[in-house]
Amino acid sequence: xxxxxxxxxxxxxxxxxxxxxxxxxxxxxxxxxxxxxxxxxxxxxxxxxxxxxxxxxxxxxxxxxxxxxxxxxxxxxxxxxxxxxxxxxxxxxxxxxxxxxxxxxxxxxxxxxxxxxxxxxxxxxxxxxxxxxxxxxxxxxxxxxxxxxxxxxxxxxxxxxxxxxxxxxxxxxxxxxxxxxxxxxxxxxxxxxxxxxxxxxxxxxxxxxxxxxxxxxxxxxxxxxxxxxxxxxxxxxxxxxxxxxxxxxxxxxxxxxxxxxxxxxxxxxxxxxxxxxxxxxxxxxxxxxxxxxxxxxxxxxxxxxxxxxxxxxxxxxxxxxxxxxxxxxxxxxxxxxxxxxxxxxxxxxxxxxxxxxxxxxxxxxxxxxxxxxxxxxxxxxxxxxxxxxxxxxxxxxxxxxxxxxxxxxxxxxxxxxxxxxxxxxxxxxxxxxxxxxxxxxxxxxxxxxxxxxxxxxxxxxxxxx
Numbered sequence: 001x002x003x004x005x006x007x008x009x010x011x012x013x014x015x016x017x018x019x020x021x022x023x024x025x026x027x028x029x030x031x032x033x034x035x036x037x038x039x040x041x042x043x044x045x046x047x048x049x050x051x052x053x054x055x056x057x058x059x060x061x062x063x064x065x066x067x068x069x070x071x072x073x074x075x076x077x078x079x080x081x082x083x084x085x086x087x088x089x090x091x092x093x094x095x096x097x098x099x100x101x102x103x104x105x106x107x108x109x110x111x112x113x114x115x116x117x118x119x120x121x122x123x124x125x126x127x128x129x130x131x132x133x134x135x136x137x138x139x140x141x142x143x144x145x146x147x148x149x150x151x152x153x154x155x156x157x158x159x160x161x162x163x164x165x166x167x168x169x170x171x172x173x174x175x176x177x178x179x180x181x182x183x184x185x186x187x188x189x190x191x192x193x194x195x196x197x198x199x200x201x202x203x204x205x206x207x208x209x210x211x212x213x214x215x216x217x218x219x220x221x222x223x224x225x226x227x228x229x230x231x232x233x234x235x236x237x238x239x240x241x242x243x244x245x246x247x248x249x250x251x252x253x254x255x256x257x258x259x260x261x262x263x264x265x266x267x268x269x270x271x272x273x274x275x276x277x278x279x280x281x282x283x284x285x286x287x288x289x290x291x292x293x294x295x296x297x298x299x300x301x302x303x304x305x306x307x308x309x310x311x312x313x314x315x316x317x318x319x320x321x322x323x324x325x326x327x328x329x330x331x332x333x334x335x336x337x338x339x340x341x342x343x344x345x346x347x348x349x350x351x352x353x354x355x356x357x358x359x360x361x362x363x364x365x366x367x368x369x370x371x372x373x374x375x376x377x378x379x380x381x382x383x384x385x386x387x388x389x390x391x392x393x394x395x396x397x398x399x400x401x402x403x404x405x406x407x408x409x410x411x412x413x414x415x416x417x418x419x420x421x422x423x424x425x426x427x428x429x430x431x432x433x434x435x436x437x438x439x440x441x442x443x444x445x446x447x448x449x450x451x452x453x454x455x456x457x458x459x460x461x462x463x464x465x
Contacts, residue, residue, distance in 0.1 A: 008086035010059050011079035017046070017053045017373060024048045025073045025241065026080065035063045043081060046074075047337065051376065052369045061085035073241065170197040178202045254400045258314070258435040262395040263444055267452040268416055270426040275458045284353055289360035293331075293385055295458065296408055296451070298355060300383060301327060301348055302464050303450035310447045311380050312403045314437050321438045330382035330399055331359065333366040341399050342371050343379035387411060393429040403439055406451065407431040428455075 014024055024046040031043045042054045043063075064082040068074055168185040170178070174197055178185050181202060188205045190197040240248065272295050279290045304311050304327055312323045329347035333340055342365070344350070344358045365371050382405040384396050393409035409429040416425035432448040454460045 008084050009064055010061070010083050010085050012043075012057055012059070012081045012083065013079050014046070014074045014076050015055070016076045017048055017055070023073050023075050024053075026068055026070055027052060028070055029066055031063050031066075031081075033063050033065055037061060037063060037083060048373065051340065051371045051373050052337065053372065054370075057081070057083065059083045059085050168197055169195050174199055174202060254398050257400075258398050259437060260395075260398065260433050261436045261439075261441070261444065262431055262433040263441075263448050264393065264429060264431050265448050265452045266427060266429045267456050268418065268425045269411060269428050269455045272455045272458050273411065273426045279352075285356060288353060288356040289363070290356060292411060293383070293408070294352070294356050294359060295461075296385075296406075296455065297329060297331075297347070297359065297383060298352060298461060299451045299454035300381065300406055301329065302454055302461060303447045304381065305348065306450055306464060307443060307447045309443055310404050310434070310439060312438050313380070313401050314403070314435060324380045326380070328378050328380045330379035330402070330405075331362055332382060332384035332396075332399075333363065333371075335366055335369060335371075337369060340366060340371055340376060341379060341382055342366060342375040343382075345378070381405070383408065387428065393431045395431060396433050398433060398435060402435075404432060404434040404444070404447070406448075407433070 016022075017024065025048075027045045027047050029044050031037055031041075037043060037057050038060050039058055040056045043057045045052055045054050047053075061083040064084045067078075067080050067082070074080055168188065169190065169192075170185055175185065177183075177199055178188070178197075183202050183205050185197055185202075188197050188201050191201050192198045269292070272292065276290060276292055276295060279285050279294075308325075309323060311327055312321050315322050326346055327348040328343040328345050330341040330343040333342065342362050344355070344362060347355060347358070350358060362371075362375075365375070379399055379402055381402060382396075382399045384394075384405060385408045386394050387408050387410035390410050394407050396405045396407040398405050407430065409431070411426050411428040413424050414427040415422050416427055417423075418425055430448060430451060432444060432451075434444045434447075450464075454464065
């Protein structure tokens with residue numbers, strides 16, 4: 001049997017697969033202990049707050065242990081799988097104990113117990129100096145000056161031996177705040193991770209003490225913290241996490257940050273529907289996704305070109321309106337994991353066949369749950385097609401960081417006055433929501449009217465583009 005030493009075991013940590021993500025849920029393991037893996041092989045699929053992502057292993061070796069089962073949410077930086085890279089092809093040791101400690105490099109001396117890995121720029125790194133009381137005369141030193149002893153001894157009214165205390169853990173801005181407020185950090189009770197003192201802790205230390213509340217009788221045990229009970233046969237409870245949790249937070253933030261205004265227009269799209277059928281037969285469009293959404297997207301891009309100020313964002317920190325000279329066109333997509341909004345990068349530069357190809361790839365990737373976090377970042381304007389569900393229209397909420405979103409309703413055959421006569425025509429209703437801080441009613445109305453005009457007369461795609 002090949003013996004696997006600790007030095008030959010590599011721990012693979014949960015990476016940050018997005019920008020600033022702090023955790024991910026393990027959806028599926030593709031390997032088991034004893035399996036041989038190679039550098040670049042996908043070992044598991046995880047779901048972040050943005051998307052489902054496959055993780056490749058960066059080692060060649062034999063899987064020794066999987067530290068977490070499927071369905072577990074793991075912090076970024078925590079070891080999730082151990083791989084023996086010694087080159088032995090033996091099966092794993094019998095009933096190995098899961099290695100639950102955070103992944104470390106092979107040589108780690110005198111590692112403080114109970115410490116968790118910290119992110120760069122937050123807290124104290126494992127390799128940083130931490131003052132601890134020394135045990136025994138490890139290194140002979142001369143007696144410290146009296147002033148130094150007085151600076152570190154405990155308040156014993158001058159009695160008892162000097163005791164060296166650990167330096168309180170706090171970031172430089174927090175230390176400056178404490179200095180400005182005259183707060184001794186050694187007297188502050190930390191509430192941050194790993195005993196780090198936060199700004200709130202410093203403010204709490206200088207806050208006046210609360211007046212004692214009148215004594216009241218303790219509540220009866222039966223009334224304390226009732227546990228919610230429900231009939232599992234009549235209700236189903238689904239944990240809010242991953243994409244759904246992130247979407248909920250983003251929508252609440254958008255709804256209560258950006259002042260939304262929504263305008264509507266009903267338009268005859270009969271000519272657009274005829275053009276869709278013609279394009280399906282065009283040899284240049286063979287094998288591409290051709291549908292009304294393609295022409296609606298192109299119409300919106302034309303409207304943005306004619307009214308570029310609509311393609312902007314609000315910079316609250318700098319109190320500036322940022323006008324974008326590119327269009328990353330977001331397409332809202334409903335997936336089993338929740339609503340996501342991937343975007344087509346530089347959609348304004350794409351021809352109609354290129355736009356059709358990008359739309360097809362976007363929809364297929366989202367449907368398979370393989371949309372990457374990068375594909376959902378940097379959007380400028382979004383389209384949401386609620387018409388596919390038979391809905392006439394809606395009042396869409398802005399995607400965070402964007403200035404406008406266009407909702408497309410169902411296209412239905414309706415009586416319509418055409419050339420002075422009532423005829424059955426293909427009609428739909430469009431709704432444009434925009435951020436009223438940077439888009440006024442005139443600009444929003446012009447954009448919506450231009451989209452409607454292109455869909456009513458698709459030849460404007462040539463004359464206005």
